[in-house]
Amino acid sequence: MGYFFISETFMKGILFILFVCSSLFAQDNFNKNFNDKTLRFDFYHVGNSESEQIVFDELIEEPIWGGPKINLIDTLNLGAYKVALLNGENEIIYSKGFSTLFKEWQATREAKELTRAYSGAIIFPYPKRNVTLKLYSRNKENNFEEIYSLNIDPTNYFIRKGNDEKYETDKIKYSGNPSEKYDIAFIPEGYTADEMDKFISDCNLLTNYLFEYAPFDQLESEFNFWAIKAPSQESICDIPADSIWGNTLLNSSYYTFDSERYLMTEDYQKVCDVASNAPYDQIYILANSKKYGGGAIFNFYSLTVTNDPKFKEIFIHELGHGLAGLADEYGYDNSFENFYPKGVEPWEKNITTLNNFSSKWENDIDSSIPVPTPDEQKYEDIIGVFEGGGYVAKGVYRPTHNSIMRTLEAKEFNKPSKQAIREVILFYSK
Ligand SMILES: [Zn+2]
Numbered sequence: 185m186g187y188f189f190i191s192e193t194f195m196k197g198i199l200f201i202l203f204v205c206s207s208l209f210a211q212d213n214f215n216k217n218f219n220d221k222t223l224r225f226d227f228y229h230v231g232n233s234e235s236e237q238i239v240f241d242e243l244i245e246e247p248i249w250g251g252p253k254i255n256l257i258d259t260l261n262l263g264a265y266k267v268a269l270l271n272g273e274n275e276i277i278y279s280k281g282f283s284t285l286f287k288e289w290q291a292t293r294e295a296k297e298l299t300r301a302y303s304g305a306i307i308f309p310y311p312k313r314n315v316t317l318k319l320y321s322r323n324k325e326n327n328f329e330e331i332y333s334l335n336i337d338p339t340n341y342f343i344r345k346g347n348d349e350k351y352e353t354d355k356i357k358y359s360g361n362p363s364e365k366y367d368i369a370f371i372p373e374g375y376t377a378d379e380m381d382k383f384i385s386d387c388n389l390l391t392n393y394l395f396e397y398a399p400f401d402q403l404e405s406e407f408n409f410w411a412i413k414a415p416s417q418e419s420i421c422d423i424p425a426d427s428i429w430g431n432t433l434l435n436s437s438y439y440t441f442d443s444e445r446y447l448m449t450e451d452y453q454k455v456c457d458v459a460s461n462a463p464y465d466q467i468y469i470l471a472n473s474k475k476y477g478g479g480a481i482f483n484f485y486s487l488t489v490t491n492d493p494k495f496k497e498i499f500i501h502e503l504g505h506g507l508a509g510l511a512d513e514y515g516y517d518n519s520f521e522n523f524y525p526k527g528v529e530p531w532e533k534n535i536t537t538l539n540n541f542s543s544k545w546e547n548d549i550d551s552s553i554p555v556p557t558p559d560e561q562k563y564e565d566i567i568g569v570f571e572g573g574g575y576v577a578k579g580v581y582r583p584t585h586n587s588i589m590r591t592l593e594a595k596e597f598n599k600p601s602k603q604a605i606r607e608v609i610l611f612y613s614k
Contacts, residue, residue, distance in 0.1 A: 214253040217277045218309035222246040222460070223338065224346070225317060226453050229286035229302045233295035236286070238304075238319060238332040241453075243343045249309050250463020251280075253363040255614045256309075260607065262509040262531060263482050266320040266328050267306050271313065278308050282483035283509065285440075285448060287321075291523045292441050305456045311338045326528050349414070349457045356387045356409035362463035366613045367408045369464035371455065373487070374432045374472040377415040386470055386490045387411045393496045394503070399602040406613040410462035421447060421473045433458065434469065436487065438477050447477030447487060455485055465612045466507055468499075478502050482509035497592040504589050504597065508604040511535040513582040513590035515572035524574045533604035534589060535573045536581050545583050545600040559585060567599055 226241040256278045258266065263281030271277050286302035289295055306319075315336050320328035359365050372383040387409065395404045420430035422437035425444070434454055440446040449455060449469070459467050467485040471477070478498045480486035486506030488498040504510040511524075511532035524530045529540035536544045548567045549555065557568030564585045573582035573590070582590065584598040597605065 211253055218311055220249055221310045222249045222307050223310045224305055224307045227304045229304050232299045233290050244346045245343050246346045246460040248463045250362040250367045251465055252612050255611050260611060264322050268318045269308060270316045283481045284484055285481060303451055303453045305453050347460045351412050351414040351461050353462045354411045356391050356411050358408050359405050362408055365408045366406050366609045367464045368466045368468055369459050369462040370411045371458050371469045373434050373436050373469050374416050374419045374421055380413050384411055390499050397500055399606050403609050406609050412458055412461045414458050419472050421471055436471055445477045446479050448479045480505035494592050501588050508608045510589050510601050511574050513573040513587055515577040524580050526579055534583060534601045548599055
């Protein structure tokens with residue numbers, strides 16, 4: 185017993201030393217390759233349903249790096265795109281997956297008839313030496329394909345020194361060093377200078393609500409929340425179909441892709457300008473609007489209105505998209521065509537086309553449950569394979585009869601979604 189005790193303590197000590205050493209070594213890797221600030225690549229996605237071109241805009245130096253310093257290479261394999269930085273020896277020194285509004289637009293009917301440009305931006309830690317930035321997009325088989333390459337000399341004097349838009353930033357919740365926490369930056373949309381107290385109170389209310397909600401309730405100490413106090417001239421967001429055009433900070437609009445409740449901003453560079461006032465892994469825009477609406481895109485931004493009676497549920501649902509890249513589990517919106525093509529397994533963790541189900545929640549299903557699982561009352565509370573999700577009624581399957589990613593009445597994420605959220609938070613807070 186005594187021997188066992190000593191041996192266990194000894195082993196714990198060794199493990200602790202190994203852990204500390206590997207953390208320091210990993211942090212050393214950051215210091216070897218990067219300065220503790222941000223470089224931002226601004227560009228335009230130009231294209232239509234069939235093609236995409238990346239057009240250079242500019243490089244901007246920003247003062248704060250809020251992302252990880254240890255987990256610099258993304259192993260999550262989420263998102264429609266991936267950015268990678270390669271050093272002189274062609275080794276990857278940084279990578280991150282994300283999605284964009286342009287990628288969603290490519291699946292709309294409009295993209296079959298029109299070529300458009302969408303504003304884009306990517307942030308990464310500021311490299312110490314020359315690097316090559318490579319951008320990958322998923323092809324029709326959902327594999328990453330290189331679409332763009334840019335050589336960056338970090339000493340180039342054309343790199344603009346941001347930030348022209350300085351705003352006071354409040355700590356809503358602070359758990360520790362941003363490089364070791366998952367940082368969410370709240371941006372106000374449609375809050376006038378006189379309404380900043382309401383913005384801060386909405387930030388507090390939503391942050392408190394989040395930590396009542398699984399799996400966030402178990403991960404509270406991994407989060408920092410910041411509120412950037414950037415005022416708008418007016419409170420109202422654009423409603424094109426009603427001829428309402430407000431003068432707001434980010435120029436957000438309902439009827440994105442002609443879908444009434446899809447409230448988004450197309451000016452992503454402006455979003456990043458404002459966000460650069462805080463360290464962040466995730467951007468959350470709160471819109472001071474009464475009309476029901478919101479939207480979110482993985483590692484891009486999330487947006488919810490704050491005056492609708494259901495805004496707390498919308499807040500959680502959109503964060504599922506923005507933070508973990510979860511798919512919608514409903515199947516009736518017909519504004520997206522072939523968003524999840526037949527014969528291809530989606531990268532989203534909470535839906536499947538059954539092409540590669542073992543990469544999803546197959547192991548969570550009891551052997552007595554039929555696959556696909558009938559939408560019957562006896563299967564209401566179990567993990568199965570229910571048909572309908574990802575905006576279509578057929579061919580895409582979801583893990584449970586209902587969940588917060590399907591309807592706002594559902595009170596929780598299902599198990600595969602909780603798992604996906606946990607993985608992302610633990611990855612970016614290391
Ligand atoms: Zn959704």
